[in-house]
Amino acid sequence: MEPGRYICINCCQEMDSLYRTYAGGNIRLTQCSKCKHVVDKYVEYDIVLVVIDLILQYIGAYRHLLLNAEHVAFHKLAIIFALCDAYNKWMFRRAQVENGKMFDLEWTFYECFAQSALEMLSFFLIILALNYRQNTCTNSMQLMLTSICIGYYGNVFVVLSIIWHLHTKWSYRALTQLFILISHIQVQRSKFFY
Template identity: 35%
Template sequence: MTSEKTFDAQSLICVECGCPIEKLFKIFSNGASRLAICKYCKKDVDKYVEYDAMALFVDLLLHKAAAYRHWLFNSQVNFHWRLTAIGCLSDAYARHYNTNLSVSGQNDYFKLELRYYYYFIISTILFILSFQLMYRIVVYLPTLTTYKQRDRKIVVRGLLLANFGKLFILCAAIWGRIPTSERSDLELSTVYLYMISLLVICSNAEAIMVLLESSYIMAICITVSVMIIKNCIGFLLERVIPLDAFERFMLSLS
């Protein structure tokens, strides 16, 4: 059984149908307990409370809505801020890694460090802007439509946790350096990074679908639109604040 703390009854839902429930377990007179049965879909309200954490993680990778409902509503996860920090660091490393691969004979480690700081600032700004945009869509869209209105704390946690796929950038940094006879390190790494980007888009769409109780097509449209805006702003940021100007400014301070 997972070691996560359960929420209060007001936020509990059935992971199969998404309907609100009063409790996860039914307690019998002899002290025994078993999973409660949802009165709407007649299934166990949350099978994941008896699952191992790794089994839950696999279902999250498979984008099962039930796993996301458990993660967002029926479990207390308090590492979403740490996950966000690691995600920003990983995203910055991916940007720096791709740029660094195209540079041959680079021995100035101080400049390489400055480059990482530059891309970390860019990645953090882009994450804040994209998160704010997605948060406001999820919070205010239900006021204009029939989509489900959620508690804002759950929305924040859900949108932050949905970026867990960025952690795989660390794996891409390791395995992307493996040389092959057919393709270069840069090409191999790019494939990994595109796959990770697709995973992040799909996980964000799944989280939005669960939060709003919308169709998957609508969730994909919201996610892709935000990602396009994010990439456009990133393109403009790198033109307004070019890397060379940032390096000269930082070197002038040293």
């Protein structure tokens, strides 16, 4: 384990470990030397509780996921989030056209997916350009891609639109976009503001 590999989710102090393992498989969470809080309480949380804290927009949950979590396939999540966004756009367009042919509906979905992927790429390039002059250790390309991917997790709310037929409701669409915007702001705050 490399020194300074982990970050305290409270004060962003670099730490060597998140916990210590003792005999019998017992663990003890590491205390931060700077703020005296537990370095990362989310280490012992179930993923469902982490997701709930992400929905509640807790910066500590974002820092855990961005800086301390291991083995998260963010590239797969990015594809899922883009597909969810494309499906949401496709459902909205489909509701506006009554008798579309199957080929036209399929082509429209591909257009929506291309639009979603282009929006994500544009957002990434804008964030990269805005952060270009920052000389912080958190400014790596991988972290930038990961943080942008995490900000789009609100796109999975399309499942709610499927269950309750909300895709044509302006309130659902506005709240989803507002949630995604707030998520992106929180992700950037978790990286750069201590």
